[in-house]
Amino acid sequence: MGRRQMWRKVSSIPQITYFKPAGIRMAELEEVKLLIEEAEAIRLKDLEGMEQEECARRMNISRSTFSRLLDSARKKIADALLNGKAIRIEGGNFEMATRRFRCLEGHEWEVPFETMISTPPEVCPKCDTPSIMPLFPAGIHRGGHGRRTGGRR
Numbered sequence: 001m002g003r004r005q006m007w008r009k010v011s012s013i014p015q016i017t018y019f020k021p022a023g024i025r026m027a028e029l030e031e032v033k034l035l036i037e038e039a040e041a042i043r044l045k046d047l048e049g050m051e052q053e054e055c056a057r058r059m060n061i062s063r064s065t066f067s068r069l070l071d072s073a074r075k076k077i078a079d080a081l082l083n084g085k086a087i088r089i090e091g092g093n094f095e096m097a098t099r100r101f102r103c104l105e106g107h108e109w110e111v112p113f114e115t116m117i118s119t120p121p122e123v124c125p126k127c128d129t130p131s132i133m134p135l136f137p138a139g140i141h142r143g144g145h146g147r148r149t150g151g152r153r
């Protein structure tokens with residue numbers, strides 16, 4: 001199926017997820033959408049200065065996939081910077097290094113990436129309720145995921 005290979009491990013999500021050039025009216029503003037995993041690729045390679053091999057390992061993807069991700073991220077950022085477009089950071093096929101869950105009763109716990117992609121939790125480990133939900137950092141919307149909802153739009 002290959003779907004699992006699409007999960008990219010992300011250990012940091014940017015706090016600021018929208019950048020807008022000064023002096024351009026909203027109506028005329030074009031927007032570039034940078035995926036969360038593209039932002040992570042830039043962070044590891046360009047900000048932290050890691051080798052591509054290491055970056056790919058950290059994100060749990062092949063080196064060629066990482067390379068494509070990085071190219072795509074750089075191209076989008078260059079496009080925004082040089083053509084005066086806004087950047088919105090959101091969506092993608094990623095999973096956090098650890099994901100926090102909360103159940104209906106208010107219990108919270110963390111699930112590591114490796115568990116998330118193999119056997120995501122179905123019930124709360126404390127009270128066994130199936131009414132659980134993942135907690136996302138504020139302002140993050142994911143896209144292209146569709147595991148539970150079945151398919152993409």
Ligand SMILES: [Zn+2]
Nearest residue numbers: 103107124127
């Ligand atoms: Zn519970």
